[in-house]
Amino acid sequence: MAKGFVALVGAGPGEVGLLTLRGKEYIEKADVVVYDRLVSPEILDLIPKGTKKIDVGKHSGNHKVPQEEINNILLKEAKEGNMVVRLKGGDPFLFGRGGEELELLFENNIPFEVVPGITSAISVPSYAGIPVTHRDFCSSVHIITGHQKKNEELKINYKALCEAGGTLVFLMGVASLKEIMDGLIKAGMDKDTPAAIIENGTCPNQRMVAGTIENLYERATVEEIKSPSVIVVGEVCKLADKYNWFNKRPLFGKKIIVTRPKESGNELSTKLKELGCKVYDYPCIEIQEMTDNQILKNEINCISSYSWMVFTSKNGVDAFFKYLLKENMDFRVLKDIKIAAVGLKTAQSLKERGITADFVPDVFDGENLAKGLLERTKKWEKVLLVRALRGTEEIPNILSEGGIVFKDIPIYNTLFKNENAQHMQELIEQNEIDLVTFTSGSTVEAFVKSMPKVDLSRVTGICIGEKTALKAKEYGIRHFVSDEATVASMISKILEVCNEKSRNMWKRDKAKKAEGK
Incomplete structure (x- = not known):
């Protein structure tokens, strides 16, 4: 049998647009894809049907598949003559253990290629408006792992980091946040040094907590910040308010279900994502x-x-x-x-x-x-x-x-179709969905029939035209109608509805505060 090949591909921080063209090329022609937890669903959707997928995802403190076994999986699949893609979050060589995975391949003469990925150490701060270097603040950046073996202390030279004077970026450090902040203070760093922690960076549910090295742990605990998160320490964190372009997009934080079939839904989904919202593609009809x-x-x-x-x-x-x-x-x-x-x-x-x-x-x-x-x-x-x-x-x-x-x-x-209907129903029942888009009467009908137990009073629809709206009305779905039967008009209506919702929420919050005085 012909000898296989392994491509070690960095998937980047999560946003599908930050995957490299070379990485996408390998994913689309792979026979086998071995992937991690931090590879986003949108990137996994690029894997063609029929490609063998192997989930070896690791959670903090819970290694689903031990590293040694992952190495053996790559070797086994390659020996069977497959084109194997090892898909890893971020960059495979930056705290990704990519070098370890290549050792066994090298020893067995399996050809391989490494496709670098955009590291979260740079991209996540960028998406939070923090340039890791800035001529007015610093001339260096230092990337440190915040991960430690169980029951062991971090092996970080805090004194050297304090003396270096550049921006510090800690990856995989949520569980060690207090230890890291205390370590910097004990090593002589000014306790008022700006710091920030960014959760789910580059994704629609990105969150950032800012403060100083003295209070960041307390603030992150109150906000229940979880992994994956990136910690940034340095004067550049002051720039986040001014440069945080990602969170300022008009639909940031909104969650919308798009019911169009995949063949025709890409334009609507893509434009909504560009405006900052979390899109759940739910193609409940198929042509x-x-x-x-x-x-x-x-x-x-x-x-x-x-x-x-x-x-x-x-x-x-x-x-x-x-x-x-x-x-x-x-x-x-x-x-x-x-x-x-x-x-x-x-x-x-x-x-x-x-x-x-x-x-x-x-x-x-x-x-x-x-x-x-x-x-x-x-x-x-x-x-x-x-x-x-x-x-x-x-x-x-x-x-x-x-x-x-x-x-x-x-x-x-x-x-x-009703693929993933259970998940959509759960999101609606948990009030996690702001809007559902309907581009035809058949999408309304398919949506309703795919989840017969859903409480439709929790659904707000955006309909592309009056005929679609009539079908939504027939099922008792509260809805708004775009002015024209176009994707552009639907998006305008979504912006209008979401802005009105935001204004109403602001008024309610203001009234509650006044009431409490």
């Missing part, structure tokens, strides 16, 4: 393309008899052109036919394939699409409607009432 479509094949063979072809979603466009490719055809079959699209997203999907829609309604919904077609279609012209299997009856009804001859062809089906 199933109907590739063996004899009815469509028959209509394509006589496509010249139609004057209009109508697309009611991006999914329909995608499915139609995949069908053409499967049949060794392309957009030239539409050369003598006018194209209508329900909205800008659908029109953009057509444009990407070299087709400019002849008609897009000003209001992006089925009613306005159908009424616009009535104005543009002569009585003798035929319309081919390409859409979902169980599409709304609104468009066919309006076309029929207007005397338009049309054919309604299903090209994809919408299936309901």
Whole structure:
């Protein structure tokens, strides 16, 4: 059997955007991924289906898989001829025991590569607005492990650190926070030296507690700061209030469930994450393309008899052109036919394939699409409607009432899914979710049916249009409707709703304080 290969990949501090391109490349072509606890779920989602995943995560004081066994797992998988990725939080060579994992591979002549990761020692302070070096404050940074073996004291030369005069960054030091702060004070550091501890750095639930080396432990204890956290000591901590860009993003701290299918939900999820919120992707519907479509094949063979072809979603466009490719055809079959699209997203999907829609309604919904077609279609012209299997009856009804001859062809089906429904239900019951986004009536229906025991009074929805809102109303879901049926408009509505919620919370807090005086 061919000898395998091991890539030792640093996954960075948690934020998926901080994973290196080289690391992503290896993850996507791996046969086996051996990963740690600190690798974020978003990065684990990059692992392709069918790839073998081995969780060897370690918690403080609890080694799920001993280091020696991890080393043997890498060797065993490589000897079987696999391309193995050892995925480690941060950088594999900075307190990551990466060097130990390579020893056994080297001894057994297994080829390997090390892909550096962005270390939390630099990135986490950056996300908290703390530059670890600054010309006005310091000219050096020192990275120290705060981890110790059980029942042993830390082996830190506090006196040398005090004399060095630079910024001190302690990793894996939550359990030793008091010992570290006391050690610095005893070694002669001014007790008023600024210090900060940052929990879950670079992630949407990032928290920071600031103070001095004298009071940081007490403040962190009150706030119940937990691992993973990074401790920073030095004058640069004073800059956090001014430079803390991460926590100042408009949706920081908000938690939103996105129900769109994975194929179409990325844009909404990505933009929400950029605005600072924690996104729970819950694709409760799945698009199933109907590739063996004899009815469509028959209509394509006589496509010249139609004057209009109508697309009611991006999914329909995608499915139609995949069908053409499967049949060794392309957009030239539409050369003598006018194209209508329900909205800008659908029109953009057509444009990407070299087709400019002849008609897009000003209001992006089925009613306005159908009424616009009535104005543009002569009585003798035929319309081919390409859409979902169980599409709304609104468009066919309006076309029929207007005397338009049309054919309604299903090209994809919408299936309901309930993967991870239990977790979503628990989050809702614990009041952990601020909003749920709905981009169609089917996402509302799938969401409700996937968790029949959920208390819908705890759900606040953001609906992309009035038709989606009607479905939310049918189930008694409190909701808001975007002004337009676009992702951009949905995000504007989310910002508006969240700002209003924040103002109301501020008013309530202010009233409580006044009441207590």
